Amino acid sequence: MAAAQYLYLWVVFNLSLFLALAKEENQFIYHGFNNSKLQLGGLAKILPNGLLRLTNTSELESGYAFYPSPFKFNSSSSQTLSFSTTFVFAMVSKAVNFGGNGLAFFISPSMNFTGAVAGAYLGLFNLTNNGQPTNHILAVELDTVESPEFYDIDGNHVGIDVNSLISNQSATASYFSNKEEKNETLELGSGKPNQIWIDYDGTEKLFNVTIAPLKIPKPNRSLLSKHLDLSEVLLESMYVGLSAATGTRISDHYILGWSFNKSGPAQNLDVSKLPPPPPPEKTSEGLDRTITVLLVAIAVVLITVGVAIYIVRKKKYEEVYEDWEKEYGPHRLSYKKLYKATKGFKEKEFIGQGGFGQVYRGVLPSNVQIAVKRINHNSNEGMKQFVAEIVSMRRLRHRNLVQLRGYCRRRGELLLVYDYMPNGSLDKILYVDTKANLNWFQRFRILRGVASGLLYLHEEWEQVVLHRDIKAANVLLDADLNGKLGDFGLARLHDHGSNAQTTSLVGTVGYLAPELLQTGKATTSTDVFAFGAFMLEVACGRRPIEPGMVDLAAWVIDCWKRGAILGVSDPRLEGMYVEEQMELVLKLGLLCSHSNPETRPSMKQVTQYLDGEAKLPSITPESAVIGAITARNEVPDIVFSFDSLPESTSSHTLSSVDSILVLGR
Structure with missing residues (x-):
């Protein structure tokens, strides 16, 4: 009988132990981190009092803390992807509310963040992988520095990030006071402890983030609430962790306690069991009168010198700023920032010369590369309308368009800021860089990409955008040789359903539709004509018009009549191409170059032909009536000008290769 009782107690004990261990595998809780099992990386360190310090006041450094065992998130054994976590943090800097860069809770398939960058990237991503769906990283950021490259709303916000530092949703740090029944501002970098609650309901696919000062109960209202489907983000085996990073602005990032449940x-968390963070540094008090007088005298001298330096520097970085530009504040970048990014617009940063300005490469403090285009102007006439359109085009978002980041005005020049394209322009590879070459697969992909971007401008954005200068020089190549249509200096906007046309004759010889030369009116159809010339150019490796040669379109038709249309292909391809695709591109290029604008296809039809979703209409050499110019000496000078600026201040005569280039070296 006694033996049976002992056996029963042994079974009960082991079953209880098994259930406890199983429960621990799905959750953990730490009040302080002495004797914790966390895996640390970077600058992370557990202090003697139990505080977890992710970073100290070193510049451009990161720190990590991981729960060492992975959790099962997205598997057949997991009923949902739900999880919940809460932790208490404090960001302590020498200058209150001037620390950086912040910290984040994240879920990742790996504990290896060797290639991640500190600063604005919070130790999670880098310039190359930021935004890649293959990251499979979910994060909630507590960001204390505004980073324009990630479209941060301010320097004190909370954001939900999926595979990118561009947040799916973000809000200025604040909490709902249950007692006062109103929102209260919360300063993340104040040095005071704050608590955050992160809850994801996999059944409802609802993500909630709540924050409040320590010792205040969890508010009834969430700061962020977003419907997210994480089934494609979270893998079966994932690690949970905390990261923090510093930039040129620095903070000690502390974690006091952490609880997680899968x-x-x-x-x-029991607040009474949490270790206290160090208080913000205080200035010394009680200076005697002699030291005070000495400090005042030094201060007066420093202020005088500082004012003198300020006046000199202000003139150096002086900008033109008018009252009407207040509404465009978020889109305007400081000249000082652009001056430093381009190292003072030094010659070694020069990467291109256009019809009315120069282009320089620059690097922002966040290591983001940009191209800065300097445009001369001597009048404010029409500038308000021009800036309004530039700001509108800054909102364009398409994978095959070069992103316009913003603008700056200073004295007699306007500066436009774009994303930098490391492989430069397609024009450079086709005609200048003899060592570089593109195979047919790359060329066809570029044509499809540019067509997709142009369709977005014509039909898919909130307004109709006429580009008006489509050519190889304005197609830029990213690191993967994807084509992106750039240079929106000539582009103009119109509402859908309105008469989408302009009345200034601008563009580049060889790409101008015959009706544009006759009337000066640009339409979506004239953009299609230019794209047709561009298609022939990419396939043949020849400019639309070259001195002493028959224009390209007429030459293609002549070869077609002789039954040798494929003979016009670029010799550098060495015959390595898909014949059906090459023939499609050549015939579609001729159809887009038809002299009758009503015969030309729309960009939607062009993309359907290139994507194989529609069959190209049957055409013959005789029916492909081309409106190209047959001799260069018959072409009048083409005046390049802003529609909204007087020609006397911004007009230039263009040659067939003269344009503003955002080029890489």
Whole structure:
């Protein structure tokens, strides 16, 4: 009988132990981190009092803390992807509310963040992988520095990030006071402890983030609430962790306590058991009168010198700023920032010369590369309308368009800021760089990409955008040789359904439709004509018009009549191409170059032909009536000008290769 009782107690004990261990695999809780099992990386360190310090006041450094065992998120054994976590943090800097860069809770398939960058990237991503769906990283950022490259709303915000530092949703740090029944501002970098609650309901696919000062109960209202489907983000085996990073602005990032649960609400943290963070540094007090007088005298001298330096520097970085530009504030970049990014617009940063300005490469403090285009102007006439359109085009978002980041005005020049394209222009590879070459697969992909971007401008954005200068020089190549249509200096906007046309004759010889030369009116159809010339150019490796040669379109038709249309292909391809695709591109290029604008296809039809979703209409050499110019000496000078600026201040005569280039070296 006694033996049976002992056996029963042994079974009960082991079953209880098994259930406890199983429960621990799905959750953990730490009040302080002495004797914790966390895996640390970077600058992360557990202090003697139990505080977890992710970073110290070193510049451009990161720190990590991981729970060492992975959790099962997206598997057949997991009923949902739900999880819950809460932790208490404090960001302590020498200058209150002037620290950086912030910290984040994240879920990742790996604990290896060797290639990640500190600063604005919070130790999670870098310039190359930021935004890649293959990251499979979910994060909630507590960001204390505004980073324009990630479209941060301010320097004190909370954001939900999926595979990118560009947040799916973000809000200025604040909490709903249950007592006062109103929102209260919360300064993340104040040095005071704050608590955050992160809850994801996989059944409802609802993500909630709540924040409040320590010792205040969890507010009834969430700061962020977003419907997200994480089934494609979270893998079966994932690690949970915390990261923090510093930039040129620095902070000590502390974690006081942390609770996580994969299968239910996270356990509440007991505030009384948490170690206190170090207080913000205080200035010394009680200076005697002699020292005070000396300090005042030094201060007066420093202020005098500072004012003198300020006046000199202000003139150096002086900008033109008018009252009407207040509404465009977020889109305007400081001249000082652009001056430093381009190293003072030094000659070694020069990467291109256009019809009315120069282009320089620059690097922002966040290591983001940009191209800065300097445009001369001597009048404010029409500038308000021009800037308004530039700001509108800054909102364009398409994978095959070069991103316009913003603008700056200073004295007699306007500066436009674009994303930098490391492989430069297609024009450079086709005609200048003899060592570089593109195979047919790359060329066809570029044509499809530019066509997709142009369709977006004509039909898919909130307004109709006429580009008006489509050519190889304005197609830029990213690191993967994807084509992106750039240079929106000539582009103009119109509402859908309105008469989408302009009345200034601008563009580049060889790409101008015959009706544009006759009337000066640009339409979506004239953009299609230019794209047709561009298609022939890419396939043949020849400019639309070259001195002493028959224009390209007429030459292609002549070869077609002789039954040798494929003979016009670029010799550098060495015959390595898909014949059906080459023939499609040549015939579609001729159809887009038809002298009758009503016969030309729309960009939607062009993309359907290139994507194989529609069959190209049957055409013959005789029916392909081309409106190209047959001799260069018959072409009048083409005046390049802003529609909204007087020609006397911004007009230039263009040659067939004269344009503003955002080029790489």
